Amino acid sequence: MARNTIRKDENTTRRSKKELILRLSVYLKPYKKESAIVIGLMLFVMLCSVLNPYLLEIAIDDKVANHDVMGLLEIGGVLLVLNLVAWAVSIIRWKKIYSINNNILLNIRRELYTHIQDLSFDFFDSRPVGKILARVVGDVNALKNLFNQSIQLLIPQLLNLALLSIAMLMLNVKLALVCIALLPILAIAMFCIEIFSRRRWEIYRKKRSNLNAFTHEEFSGVKVVQSFAKEKDTNDEFKHFVKNLKKSWNSAVRLNDMFWPLVELSAGIATVIVFSVGYKLVISGEIAIGTLIAFSMYAGMFWRPIMNLSSFYNTLVTNLSAADRIFDILDVKPDIKDAEDAEKMDKINGKVEFKNVGFAYEEGADVLRDVNFNVEPGERVALVGATGAGKSTIVSLLSRFYDVTSGEILVDGKDIRKVKLESFRNQMGIMLQDTFLFSTTIMENIRYGRLDATDEEVIAAAKAVDAHEFIIKLEKGYDTEVNERGSRLSLGQRQLVSFARALLANPRILILDEATSNIDTQTERLVQRGIEKLLQGRTSFVIAHRLSTIRDCDKIMVVEGGRIIESGNHDELITKRKAYYGLYSAQYEFLNEGA
Known part of the structure; x- marks a missing residue:
């Protein structure tokens, strides 16, 4: 496996959009029922929106023209009720969308974390921890908008676009064709932007990963930095990483920002053409003024789903590189794993x-x-x-x-x-020279050897290795928080806690690596009796x-x-x-x- 450093961009595999979309869609499958309900609710809201211009056309060309005040009030009442119901349904829809979205991200993060835990040491030896964290946290978070828009935009907006196209064709075919004519040109322009945009987002995520790795490493070694008075040097390095990140971000965003002007320009040109053609049709008597007003509303509504779909496409392009980075990790096979015929x-x-x-x-x-x-x-x-x-x-x-x-x-x-x-x-019981303690209490650190152990068993293990005496002198005894990597304890005290943890686990084979x-020397004399008890009756390897x-x-x-x-x-x-x-x-x- 190729080695990577904090200053070296990671190599990632670029997958096709089709492959990424298919793999991401797998995470939506458990929520098919909920997604179907959301789409149903959205269709109802869309139907209400589509009915608004139609009812308005009736109100203008029929009720107003015939001075039918009661009929006009009835249509007004229907519009009011229809939009209030649509508003209530929209609230329910959003709650369901957020619930589905959060559950999907939780599942992806859990799968990624579980998979990383199963990977061999060589995987961790080959890259900084900060770059692994960048994928588990940052890259998974980047998919939030993608799944959010997949549920609320992709299928519903396509259906909305279809409904509006049908409604416009029913009103007037000529105006509908004029409105739709610019879509192929817009699609070609957006596709050209996407080709260059994806590459720039890949570079941005690599630079962000480098910054994350550098920050993690420097903060982990902050004692060394301060002891050698290298704060200024590391600060200069930090500025260098931030500068690279800023440069890559600006490059990616600058190109992505061209999406919206293209869509809005297309919508503006289409609106001008529709009104120009519509004006001639009204003058010639081919359509009524109410039809033109209704069609102009439909035209405005027609470009709204196109803008939403463009936003989805923009989000897709922006986050394809994040999906690539996640699947890069998930596709790594553990070197150490159970054989197919492995026995307990x-x-x-x-x-x-x-x-x-x-x-x-x-x-x-x-x-x-x-x-x-x-x-x-x-x-x-x-x-x-x-x-x-x-x-x-x-x-x-x-x-x-x-x-x-x-x-x-x-x-x-x-x-x-x-x-x-x-x-x-x-x-197996393994005790290393670099004793690792978790950011929790001494009690829980010792209990890590056997999670179902009682407090009494934990204390007994600590007494056996002569750790009990120094523990009870701490401000909260066994409930004392040891901070990250046990930084509140001396090196010898950390070793004593690890001895107690190993004794509690009761391993059949014990390894003491330095x-x-x-x-x-004084502490060593205190723990010799505990070590003897630890080694008793067990096959032991001591380095x-x-x-x-x-x-x-x-x-x-x-x-x-x-x-x-x-x-x-x-x-x-x-x-x-x-x-x-x-x-x-x-x-x-x-x-x-x-x-």
Whole structure:
């Protein structure tokens, strides 16, 4: 998957209008009944509108000409009642339109969010988070007007146009043909504008996505920005992104704004021609003055649906790029997914086996090559080695965040690619160096390990890892809000909370990836007993650069250059005086020098 940055425009696939409209129409299907009711209500309102000029013609040519005051009052009463009913029906129609529209957007956003959650890590590695947010929020919002106008404009206005055309032809064929004659010219002009307009809106949405990604990244790293006094530099960069966004917006809008003048110019020319021809017809006695007045009203009404349809077409062109960007994400297939014949993973005992495992990231060199090892249930295994040796990749493959390029990984004798992902990961516990806490209370952050846990179980888990003491000293104890990413807590405190969360989840296989690296020596002593309880009875994989923390592991594997070059317990490896001995000696020599 191609990588993207905040300063690089995203690549999007341009789909045909037909394909986009068909795919978007799928979201309307669950609301066919409600949409039909809305269209019915709109037809009633349109019928009322169409009757107004007809009744007015009767009032002028019949009732006024014959001095029929009572008849004129009757027609006036009918017009009043008809328009009041139409007004009430319009209110009901609008409420239903907004309800349908909001539900459709909710469904699209939910589908997009759910789909993104299922995508592999490579998807998130390949683009800034801000650009993903731009699609989930901004691009979905851009479809609001499109669906709104699809329901209230497209079909109803086409029907309205047909009704008005019939009414005008019934009044006078010559005038009707004159009024309709300019439509083909207008259609050709609008089509030409659309060709260039869509491309400009694509550029605008890419620039907006870049701005969104930049803003998200800078605010996430605001401590770094301020610590290096780079506010002015980032402000200049922000201005650059805004300038590009403004330029792309002006370019797109400038062309789009030509839609309305074209329609209004066509309507104005048609009106002038209709009155010119109509005047001659009245003078010649071919039509009455009431007919011309009624027809002029119909002509005005005739161009209203054309303007509305032009508005819909304008909205369609404006938002096609947003639909493209949404479907680009929905069309991404997860790299990691359940096989068709995948079975549910039974309760894991904890036997792990790597058989000739090899792995390489896309378009990259091999990260792991021919990795082989066996771990018995309940064993504690440490992975040590230099940064980039492949330690984290091994545990990522075991967690099935990625699939092996070659070989296989077996848990209790089952290839993890052939079991249901959810049933497998539910029994895994993973604690990373960069502990992530959610913007909620400490209680809810710990409960995330098992959502049905009681408050008492949460507190018991915190006590087991010695987190309880510092929690109860906070202003609201377990109900203390930790802010985004747990920024209110120290690094060590965040790790303690994550220990409690992992213990509450009660995983069968536990992975600690540098999980104690952010804990000071004093805090480390406090949590050793909790860690012991956490590891007890579970197959555990521990990655640690601080070798003192893994001396008691049952097996220590030294990873170098994507291979396991040495394996054994601490005493065995020290006796061999090879790679592990070198790492251990170098670390203690460094510590002694520091002392």
